[in-house]
Amino acid sequence: xxxxxxxxxxxxxxxxxxxxxxxxxxxxxxxxxxxxxxxxxxxxxxxxxxxxxxxxxxxxxxxxxxxxxxxxxxxxxxxxxxxxxxxxxxxxxxxxxxxxxxxxxxxxxxxxxxxxxxxxxxxxxxxxxxxxxxxxxxxxxxxxxxxxxxxxxxxxxxxxxxxxxxxxxxxxxxxxxxxxxxxxxxxxxxxxxxxxxxxxxxxxxxxxxxxxxxxxxxxxxxxxxxxxxxxxxxxxxxxxxxxxxxxxxxxxxxxxxxxxxxxxxxxxxxxxxxxxxxxxxxxxxxxxxxxxxxxxxxxxxxxxxxxxxxxxxxxxx
Numbered sequence: 681x682x683x684x685x686x687x688x689x690x691x692x693x694x695x696x697x698x699x700x701x702x703x704x705x706x707x708x709x710x711x712x713x714x715x716x717x718x719x720x721x722x723x724x725x726x727x728x729x730x731x732x733x734x735x736x737x738x739x740x741x742x743x744x745x746x747x748x749x750x751x752x753x754x755x756x757x758x759x760x761x762x763x764x765x766x767x768x769x770x771x772x773x774x775x776x777x778x779x780x781x782x783x784x785x786x787x788x789x790x791x792x793x794x795x796x797x798x799x800x801x802x803x804x805x806x807x808x809x810x811x812x813x814x815x816x817x818x819x820x821x822x823x824x825x826x827x828x829x830x831x832x833x834x835x836x837x838x839x840x841x842x843x844x845x846x847x848x849x850x851x852x853x854x855x856x857x858x859x860x861x862x863x864x865x866x867x868x869x870x871x872x873x874x875x876x877x878x879x880x881x882x883x884x885x886x887x888x889x890x891x892x893x894x895x896x897x898x899x900x901x902x903x904x905x906x907x908x909x910x911x912x913x914x915x916x917x918x919x920x921x922x923x924x925x926x927x928x929x930x931x932x933x934x935x936x937x938x939x940x941x942x943x944x945x946x947x948x949x950x951x952x953x954x955x956x957x958x959x960x961x962x963x964x965x966x967x968x969x970x971x972x973x974x975x976x977x978x979x980x981x982x983x984x985x986x987x988x989x990x991x992x993x994x995x996x997x
Contacts, residue, residue, distance in 0.1 A: 708812035827985030856958035
């Protein structure tokens with residue numbers, strides 16, 4: 681049932697109560713609302729879909745708990761109840777008085793789930809005009825606080841577990857970062873995360889290969905021309921010597937660049953393997969942090985106990 685329907689129903693019941701006074705005894709009524717039992721994500725606009733039957737089971741279980749002997753005994757421990765004429769009208773001995781009060785509550789204190797709604801009616805019949813409302817309001821206030829306390833204890837336990845998990849994941853993440861730094865230091869490459877450094881090496885190799893091929897063509901051309909003259913063949917030209925020296929230098933530079941590429945390839949493979957571990961740990965940490973924040977918001981929610989008072993009891997009629 682929607683909140684609007686709940687409100688209309690409460691209004692009708694209140695009108696009924698106001699018009700149905702009895703003789704000698706006074707009745708006070710209050711209404712509490714049972715919220716969806718499933719934990720909703722505070723960062724989502726939509727609420728989870730819950731079947732009416734499951735929500736009804738949850739509402740009925742809370743109603744049974746509210747009317748349990750344990751709740752009644754908890755209520756009788758409160759000074760506000762001990763100071764009432766109702767409570768002090770029983771036996772003089774504390775143990776007997778408490779027992780008699782519990783027996784009277786079991787007869788006069790009613791908890792009724794309202795069909796086709798999320799409401800629970802809580803009522804009390806008493807010979808005093810003002811005290812039924814006090815007793816009912818004390819009970820529903822105590823119940824809401826207890827349910828909130830239980831829910832917060834559960835959330836606190838989850839938060840404690842997640843905070844410990846966060847600590848351990850951060851240790852693993854720090855170790856993963858150190859392993860990445862170790863690869864960078866061992867091979868002397870700072871840019872292993874991106875591709876700019878590797879691209880420069882590939883461009884240098886391409887340029888040196890092009891230079892080598894051009895020099896080989898020039899040298900081959902000079903030798904071909906020199907082969908036509910026996911005299912020139914016996915005495916290599918200065919140009920040929922210069923080109924051969926430049927070729928040897930380019931080959932050495934190409935060899936160094938190729939060795940650098942091999943080191944880069946090995947470093948990139950090792951870095952990528954370790955980066956996968958780092959990224960997995962970071963993703964897990966991000967999710968843990970998201971859930972921790974979600975649980976903190978839920979912990980601070982005033983409706984964390986899934987019950988709230990929508991109509992406190994008024995002076996008995």
